[in-house]
Amino acid sequence: MRNWFTAQELAGLPGLPGTARNIKAMAARERWEGQGRLGSKAIEYRFAALPEETQAALIAASVNESQPAQVAEPELNTAERDTISASHLTEDQRSVMTARLAFVREVERMSKTISQQRAIDTLVSLAKADQLSPYLKERAQRANDRKTGDRTLSERTLKRWLSDYRKQGEAGLAPARRQKDLSLPSWSASFLACYQRPTKPSVEAAYAEFALKHPAERPSIHVVRRFLNKLSAEARERGRRTPQELKALQPFKRRLTKNLFPCDVFTADGHKFDAEVLNPRTGKPYRPETTTVLDVATRKAVGISIGEAESTIGVMDALRDAVQHGMFAMFYVDNGSGFANDTVREVVDRLGGEMTHALPYNSQARGLIERAHQTIWVNAAKKLTSYIGADMDKHAGTKVHRISRKQLRETGSTRLIPTFAEFMAGVEYEIETYNNSPHRGLAKIRDPLTGKLRHMSPNEAWDAARAEGWEPMVAPAEVLTDLMRPQVIRPTRRGEVTWAGENYFLDALRDFHGQEIRLAYDVRDASRVWVRTLEGEFVGEALLDGNASDYMPKAMLEKAYEKRENGQMKRALDKLETLTGKRVEMIAPTTAPSAQLNAEQLAEAQRFAQLAAPKAPTFEIPADPIGKYQLWKQLDSRVKGGELLSPEEAQWHDRWPKHSDYTSMQRMFAHAEQARA
Known part of the structure; x- marks a missing residue:
């Protein structure tokens, strides 16, 4: 709202002539207060000297020409900033407050030229005549905060908004809203005693028990449901969940690993495999216990061990595999029996590291290794027909169990359950796949093939650390073997x-x-x-058994067997003579046919001789992978010694090294020889 106007700007307004020349004549005649415009020869006239009709037109024009930005983002002085506290308001209250503030700012702007009363009267008259600008017209509807159709402005309302703003700042313009009643009703403790139980009863079941025990103070079930909806999830589920499960609803601290280097922290945990495998020792189905050692900085699986249950031996085996990549500074594990024992602690101390145990019932603190179990072992188990996880179809799992047991009873083998060699080959594949797959817990890089951003894989993170100058500290093999x-x-x-x-x-x-x-x-x-x-x-x-030997030499046993056999035969002959009263002679066997036999007797004797004759040895392949590998090593040593193999032996000797069992067995025996060396 300006206070000075030139004759050109006033021409044609209500109460004034239509030309600037006539306005100048009128101003000279009525002696309007005027002054020269800065930087121009034009004469401008004071707003208060103009006719009232003209003033009203100028005020209305200034209201409609006001910019929303000037109202929405006003300049506040220090006192105003101190009084504003609207952070606790809802979005609805904030919207009404902003609309009312627009009219407060408009009155303050107009009051610089005219009186506050006249500014208020002008806004009220423009609102009643529906001549407000679109910006103010929209805010007039929100500022009234009414559900009825009558949402016009009044002098009393505008003055109340001005007074509230000057007393309490912009927060004083917010409408009051009815707050939720957060007080606990008298019956709440009695109802929650029936509802907050580990059995997790439904609202209806808990309400029925509550109504039976407290008939005098029984509210309706709808009141009970509204009360439960007011509670937070943590307060509502307390008692229905254990403290460990309740942590899933509570705030937590996120651990950052970006400042760690590889081998700074190793974490390990055991996991019961969710699928059945044929036990290499018994041939029966069982669920292997896997122990995984993970490098926290790179998420790389550096060591694994397969056993029948979580034990010290499994932990030591996995730790032996892990320290071949580098010596760790901290070993972060749980309080399981395989970790919390003197044997593991002694080895960790001898390696120069420190073992730290997580708090009991706090598996969330070891989320890295728990997530690795899902990625590696659970996904691997779901690829097998013998999967028995919780999400396996019940009828399909029962069918697989019944058919596999029947095949094991009848044939001693089944294709529904993998052998241990097949399982180990799959384990190596899963570990290699995991270490080479992008991990969302690692930093992003640009893929050299696709050019797109993606997360690094554990192996890439390990190599990136080495490229920056980090090198693992690895002990010599003989020292490491002795330490482990x-x-x-x-x-x-x-x-x-x-x-x-x-x-x-x-x-x-x-x-x-x-x-x-x-x-x-x-x-x-x-x-x-x-x-x-x-x-x-x-x-x-x-x-x-370095000092053990056979209880009796083998030659002496053979002589004893022969003597016992001859004695038994002599006693049998004596018994026959006693029973028959005739002499019985034992004729020594001969290979020559008797001349007294007829043709039919001779043919029968020859047939019997053929059946009794020892058969030529046949080439038999063992059923288990370990036996196959040992047989192949024997054949291979015979070939290297210049001995000729039978056609069956030569064919199998050439083909079996191409099977996956050969690779697994070769690696397993190589590890055993290295450990023995």
């Missing part, structure tokens, strides 16, 4: 030491009869143990 052998203190007697139900013998132990020694064992090789004194001096290797 757990040690126990056992007594020795007459050169023998007992461990894990087996007897080991070392002649050098004769000097330690009745004393205690330090025994180191290998979790992968039970054929020997390593003996040291309590001071750590190496004594030697004690072999399994």
Whole structure:
């Protein structure tokens, strides 16, 4: 709203002539207050000197020409900023407050030229005549905050808005809203005692029990439902869930790993495989126990172990596999029996690391390894027909179980359940696939093939750390093997030491009869143990049953068998003579046919001789992969020695190395030889 206008701007307005020349004459005649416009020769006249009809037209024009931006983002002084506190308002209250603030700012703007009363009267008259600008017309409907059709402005309303704004700031313009009643009714404790139980009763069941116990203070079930809806999910589910499950509804702290380097932290955990595999020892179906060691910084699976249950041996085996990639600084595990024991802690201490246990019932803190179980083991189990997870179809799982057991009883094998060799080949594939797949917990890179952004894979994150100058600290193989052998203190007697139900013998132990020694064992090789004194001096290797031999020599047993057989035959002849009263003679067998036999008797004798004759040995292939590998090694040594194989043996010797079982068995025996070395 301006305060000065030139004759050209006033020409044609209500109450004034239509030309600038006549307006100048009228101004001279009525002696209007005027002044020269800065930078121009034009004369401009004061707003207060103009006729009232002209002033009203100028005020109405200024209201309709006001810019929304000037009203929506006003300049506030310090006092106004201190009084504004609208952060607690709802979106509906904020919308009404903003609409009312637009009219407050419009009155303040007009009051710079005219009086506040006249500005209010002008806005009221324009609103009644429906001549407000579209911007103010829309806000007039919201500012009234009424559901009726009558939403015009009034002088009293505008003055009330001005007063509220000057007292409380813009928050004073917000309409009051009825707040939710958050007070607890008197019957709430009694109802929640019936509702908040681990059995998770329904609202209807809990209400029925509550109504039976407290008939006097019984509200309707609809009131009960509205009360439950007011509670937060955590407050509503307390008592219906254990503290561990309740954590899924509570805030949490997110752990960042971007500042870690590889091998800074290893985390490990066991997982019962969700599919059946044929046990290589018994041939019966079982669920293997997998132990996985994960590098936290890169999410790389650095070590695995397969066993029948979570145990110290499985943990040691997985840790042996992991430290071949690098020595860790911290080993973060749970409180399971396979981890919380002196054997594992001793090895970790000897490696120079630190083992930290997670809090009980706090599996969320180890979300990295739990997520890896889902990605690696659960997805791998779902690829097998023998999957028995919770989401497996019940009828399909029952059918597979029934058919596989029937095949095992009748034939000793089944294709519905994978063999251990097939399982191990699949494990290697799944681990390799996981380590080479993008992981959303790692940083993004641009794919060199597609040019698109994607997350790095664990192997790429490992290589990226090495490219930046990081190198893993790896101990020599012989030192690492010695460190990974757990040690126990056992007594020795007459050169023998007992461990894990087996007897080991070392002649050098004769000097330690009745004393205690330090025994180191290998979790992968039970054929020997390593003996040291309590001071750590190496004594030697004690072999399994190293002092054992056959109870009697084999030649003596064969003589005893022959003597017993002859005695039994002589006693049988004596018994026949006693029963018949005739002499019985034993005729020695001969290969020459008797001349006294007729043609029919001779043919029968020849047929019997053919059946009784020893058959030529046939080439038989073992059913288990370990037996196949050992048979192939025997055939291979015969070939290398220059011996000729039969056609069946030669054909199988050439074809079996192309099978996946050969690769798995070769790798397994190679690991065993390395551990034994």
